[in-house]
Amino acid sequence: MSELDGLKLLRLIEEGVAGKTGEAFFRQIVCDLSRALHAHGAFTSRLLPNRRARMLAFWVGGQYETCLEYALEGTPCEYVYRGEITAYARNVGEVFPVDRAWFEQLGVQSYLGIPVKDETGAVYGHLAVMDTCERDWADADIDVLRLFSLRSAAEIERARYQRELEDANAALRQVNERLGAEIASRAQAESELAAAKAVAESANRAKSVFISQMSHELRTPLNGVLGFAQLLKRGQGDSPERLREGLDIIERSGEHLLNLVNDLLDLAKIEAGKLELSPSQVDLRELLEHVTSLARVRAAKVGVTLMMILEAQDFVPVMADERILRQVLLNLLGNAVKFTEAGGRVTLRASGHSTPMGRQAVTFVVEDTGIGIDESELQRIFEPFHRLASPDRVVEGTGLGLTITQRLVDALAGRLSVTSRKGVGSTFTVECELDAAPQRQGAAFAAADIEGYEGLMRIVLVADDDRDNRALVTQLLQSLGFLVQAAGNGQEALERLNTIRPDLVLTDLVMPILDGQQLLRSIRADGKLARVPVVAMSASASAVTRAEALQAGCAAFLPKPLKLTDMLQIIGDQLGLKWRYRAAPARNTHDDDAAPALRDFRLPPDLAAELQHLAMQGDILALTARVDAALANDTAARPFCRELRALAARYDVRGIRQILVASGG
Ligand code: ADP
Numbered sequence: 001m002s003e004l005d006g007l008k009l010l011r012l013i014e015e016g017v018a019g020k021t022g023e024a025f026f027r028q029i030v031c032d033l034s035r036a037l038h039a040h041g042a043f044t045s046r047l048l049p050n051r052r053a054r055m056l057a058f059w060v061g062g063q064y065e066t067c068l069e070y071a072l073e074g075t076p077c078e079y080v081y082r083g084e085i086t087a088y089a090r091n092v093g094e095v096f097p098v099d100r101a102w103f104e105q106l107g108v109q110s111y112l113g114i115p116v117k118d119e120t121g122a123v124y125g126h127l128a129v130m131d132t133c134e135r136d137w138a139d140a141d142i143d144v145l146r147l148f149s150l151r152s153a154a155e156i157e158r159a160r161y162q163r164e165l166e167d168a169n170a171a172l173r174q175v176n177e178r179l180g181a182e183i184a185s186r187a188q189a190e191s192e193l194a195a196a197k198a199v200a201e202s203a204n205r206a207k208s209v210f211i212s213q214m215s216h217e218l219r220t221p222l223n224g225v226l227g228f229a230q231l232l233k234r235g236q237g238d239s240p241e242r243l244r245e246g247l248d249i250i251e252r253s254g255e256h257l258l259n260l261v262n263d264l265l266d267l268a269k270i271e272a273g274k275l276e277l278s279p280s281q282v283d284l285r286e287l288l289e290h291v292t293s294l295a296r297v298r299a300a301k302v303g304v305t306l307m308m309i310l311e312a313q314d315f316v317p318v319m320a321d322e323r324i325l326r327q328v329l330l331n332l333l334g335n336a337v338k339f340t341e342a343g344g345r346v347t348l349r350a351s352g353h354s355t356p357m358g359r360q361a362v363t364f365v366v367e368d369t370g371i372g373i374d375e376s377e378l379q380r381i382f383e384p385f386h387r388l389a390s391p392d393r394v395v396e397g398t399g400l401g402l403t404i405t406q407r408l409v410d411a412l413a414g415r416l417s418v419t420s421r422k423g424v425g426s427t428f429t430v431e432c433e434l435d436a437a438p439q440r441q442g443a444a445f446a447a448a449d450i451e452g453y454e455g456l457m458r459i460v461l462v463a464d465d466d467r468d469n470r471a472l473v474t475q476l477l478q479s480l481g482f483l484v485q486a487a488g489n490g491q492e493a494l495e496r497l498n499t500i501r502p503d504l505v506l507t508d509l510v511m512p513i514l515d516g517q518q519l520l521r522s523i524r525a526d527g528k529l530a531r532v533p534v535v536a537m538s539a540s541a542s543a544v545t546r547a548e549a550l551q552a553g554c555a556a557f558l559p560k561p562l563k564l565t566d567m568l569q570i571i572g573d574q575l576g577l578k579w580r581y582r583a584a585p586a587r588n589t590h591d592d593d594a595a596p597a598l599r600d601f602r603l604p605p606d607l608a609a610e611l612q613h614l615a616m617q618g619d620i621l622a623l624t625a626r627v628d629a630a631l632a633n634d635t636a637a638r639p640f641c642r643e644l645r646a647l648a649a650r651y652d653v654r655g656i657r658q659i660l661v662a663s664g665g
Contacts, residue, residue, distance in 0.1 A: 009036065009144060013151050021162075025155050026057035027064060029127070033148045034059050037141055039129040040108065043067075044116070044152060046125040047081060056125070060106060074098035080113035080126040085142060087112045090134035103130075110135040112142070114149045116156065124156050213385040217260060217398070224253035256396070258616060262654065263400035267384070270407040277321045277411060278559045280566055281437040284315035284362065288350055291326055293643070294655065295333035295346075297662035303342030306333070311351035317437040318360050322563070323652075324408045328416075330658070331405045332366040332428045338397065339426070340370030355433060364430045373420040381418070382406045450568060452481040454578040459483045460571070461502040463493040463519060464537065465511040468621050469560065472648070473506060473537075475624070476564070477571075490514025494522055502532060504574055506558075509538040509549060517552055524553055533574040537562065564646060601640045602664045615656050623656070624648045 016032045017025050026044050034042040041060030045053040048069070055067035072078040075096055079086040088095060088111040093103035103109075112135075113128035127149050129141075228246040235242070292308040299306040329348070336346040345368070352362040373381060373388065380386050385399035409416040414432030460482050464470040467488075474484045485500055487493035491514040493507065505523065509516035516536055523529045533555035538545050546557045556570045572579060603611070607630055614623040627644055631637040640663060647655040 006143065006147060009147055010151075012036070013148065017151070017155070021155070022159065023056065026152070027059070029148055029152055029155075030057045030059040031064075033127065033129060033145070036144050036148075037112075037129050039135075040132045041106065042127070042129040044125060044127045045077070047123060051078075051081075053077060053081070053125070060130075076111050076113060077126060077128065080115050080128065081123055083115050083117070083123055085112075085114050085145075087137045087142070089136045092130075106130065107132045109133055110137070112137045112145060114142070114145045116149050116152045118153060118160070119157055124153070127152060210384055214264065217385055218257065221253035221256045221260070225250050225257070228253075256398075260398050260400075263398045263404060266404050267400055267407070270404065270411065277324070279319040279321055279435070280559070280563060281317050282320045282322045282325065282434075283317055283565075284350065284352070285310065287322060287325060288329070288348065290646075291329045291333060292348055294330065294658060294662075295337060295348075297659065298334070299337045299346060301662060302337065302340075304337050304340045305345045306337070307345065307347045309347060309349045311349055312353070315350075315352055315362075316354070316360055318362070318434040319437050320412070320434045324412060326652075327654075328405050328408050328412075328430060329364060329366070330655075331401045332364075332430070334658075335401060336366050336368035336370065336426070336428075340368045344369040344425075346370075354436070358436060359433045360436050361431070361433050365427060366429075367425065367427045369425040372422040372424050372426055373418070374422050375420075378418055378420060382416075449581045450480060450579045451582045452580040453572075454580060457481060457483050458503040458575055458577070459485065459500060461485045461487065461493060461496055461500070461505045462507075463487040463490060463505065463511065463516070464508040465489050466508065469508070469537075469562075471621050472624075473562065473567075475621075476567075480568075490516065490519035490522075493519050497523070497526075497529060501528070504571060505532055505534045506537060506571075507534060509536050509545065516549075520552055520554060535570055535574065601636055603640075603660070605664065608660065608664050612657070612660050615653060615660060618653055620648050620653070620656070 013032060017028045020028050030042040030044055043055050043058040045055045048054055051072045052069060053072055054069040058065045058067050072081055075098055076086055076088060076092060090109050092108060092111045093100040108130040110131045111128060113126050115123045116125045116127055118124045127145060129145065228250050232243065232246045288308055292306060296306045333346065333348060340346055347367045349365040352360050355361050377388055382402050384403045387397060387399040406416050409430055412432045414430055417429050418426060420426035460477055462470055462473050462484055465488050470486050474486050477484045485496050487496050489511040507516040507519055520534050523532060523534060535556045535558060536549040536554040537558045537560055539560040549557045555574055558567055558570060611623055611626060614626065624645060627641060631641055643659055644656065647659065
């Protein structure tokens with residue numbers, strides 16, 4: 001074939017396969033090859049492992065046929081795959097008996113095959129033409145075949161490059177994706193780190209600010225105390241008025257310091273995570289009435305009306321830490337009264353409903369018509385020591401109340417929010433979800449109104465190494481008509497048990513010499529005493545202590561500080577008592593029946609000062625004993641005594657100080 005013919009043929013081949021790749025390319029090649037050589041058919045195949053081949057395209061008798069896969073052995077193709085051009089002019093079926101039937105079926109006589117090699121010279125596949133006539137294949141035929149073979153090799157190379165390119169692209173894409181993911185996760189880690197750092201820095205800053213504010217707040221009243229003490233010491237000849245004024249300032253500063261220290265201790269306890277919740281059954285109505293009556297005393301003193309509105313018909317008894325709920329409500333009510341002018345109004349609203357999960361969603365709203373808070377200050381009032389200056393009035397306070405309240409609400413997993421308008425009033429809202437209390441048998445239990453029980457006198461043995469607690473429980477039970485024997489440890493209790501047979505034993509768990517658990521074991525081991533119920537008391541109110549005590553055989557568990565309601569409920573249940581109640585005035589949501597008596601009551605100044613002193617020292621027993629001695633026969637003092645006893649039973653020193661202040665102490 002001349003060079004020109006070769007070029008022409010090449011152009012023809014190119015025109016045929018233009019834009020075709022893969023299968024379409026090879027189909028075009030076999031068709032064009034067959035036509036170029038005026039042959040009956042042509043096919044191209046690819047070498048497979050194990051000396052097999054597979055057709056890529058097969059053109060015969062003017063049409064495409066199904067591609068076959070076949071073993072090379074004993075076929076003319078086998079020679080081609082050795083890398084040689086193989087030509088048979090006639091009787092190809094005779095020469096290769098393996099393929100005879102196939103050649104005969106096609107009517108093929110002659111065969112010309114050429115290997116297709118890749119760029120390394122390795123045989124990749126082959127091209128073959130076949131004819132039905134005897135045909136002595138000319139050099140020109142072989143040239144044509146060679147051109148087709150070269151073109152096929154080029155396509156194979158191109159396909160390989162394309163595959164490699166696609167593989168490389170896919171790998172690149174994967175690497176890119178990995179890189180992208182790594183960058184994203186690093187960016188996230190960095191932003192988390194930055195956020196944590198910002199939080200740590202701001203906590204650090206807040207701590208420093210807090211410490212410097214605290215030292216300022218503590219020093220200010222201390223300066224007052226020390227300064228006036230020195231002045232008084234030097235100026236012995238001063239007038240009695242000056243003396244009195246100086247002492248007043250020292251007293252006020254001391255009281256302010258005491259409040260500060262109490263608040264700081266509360267806050268420190270909460271911040272140190274020591275605020276262990278001790279949930280017990282709470283009657284919300286009773287709690288709300290109690291805090292309202294306490295706050296009302298103070299409100300009445302400054303001419304503010306205080307109302308309680310229960311927006312729920314009946315509150316389901318809930319399980320909650322009553323001490324925390326009470327402190328939250330008292331703090332908010334205290335503020336509302338403090339920041340409301342005479343003639344104004346404070347309202348405590350409460351509502352509740354059951355949630356789909358069977359809990360109680362409770363909302364308390366403390367609303368006042370007071371001085372209000374500027375919008376810009378609303379969030380800052382929850383910060384420690386943040387108090388808003390008001391030029392026209394000086395209001396006592398530490399600036400820690402709302403900080404503590406906020407932390408307490410957090411501990412209840414609740415939400416505290418505020419809305420306010422300057423000059424119009426403020427609304428503080430507490431929302432929380434509480435567990436409903438397990439249903440108890442019988443009617444509502446009003447412990448504060450119990451004055452005794454029906455039937456024979458019962459004997460209770462009280463074992464507690466804490467002298468004050470022992471005396472408190474003893475006095476309480478004695479006042480209800482029990483015969484009480486007291487013991488300072490388990491050993492003493494066992495000695496008492498030699499002479500008396502109590503109906504019930506109330507024992508502290510941690511005691512010297514013989515502890516509560518050992519006492520319980522000895523009681524259980526004694527046949528005569530085995531049926532006596534033993535109730536455990538412990539300052540460790542954790543669920544573990546409770547479970548251990550019950551497992552060891554205690555009939556019930558009472559966390560300290562003891563709650564009168566719980567204690568009497570348990571004693572009543574264990575002894576099957578029928579309580580006798582004091583004739584109590586009917587309770588009404590809006591009424592003021594109980595409150596005016598409490599509100600109108602004024603302590604004699606000397607007694608007030610004495611009681612305030614005992615409260616400051618935390619000597620609750622001496623305080624209740626003093627109140628009993630001084631006011632036992634004073635009917636006007638009854639609500640006051642009842643309130644004080646209830647607070648004493650809970651060791652609620654803060655509450656006691658509040659009621660003393662409200663009653664003139
Ligand atoms: P304290 O009352 O001891 O100063 P708090 O933390 O309870 O401290 O309150 C911080 C400040 O928030 C108060 O000093 C007062 O300026 C403002 N505040 C709190 N409650 C009210 C209210 N009901 N009405 C107006 N201002 C209030």
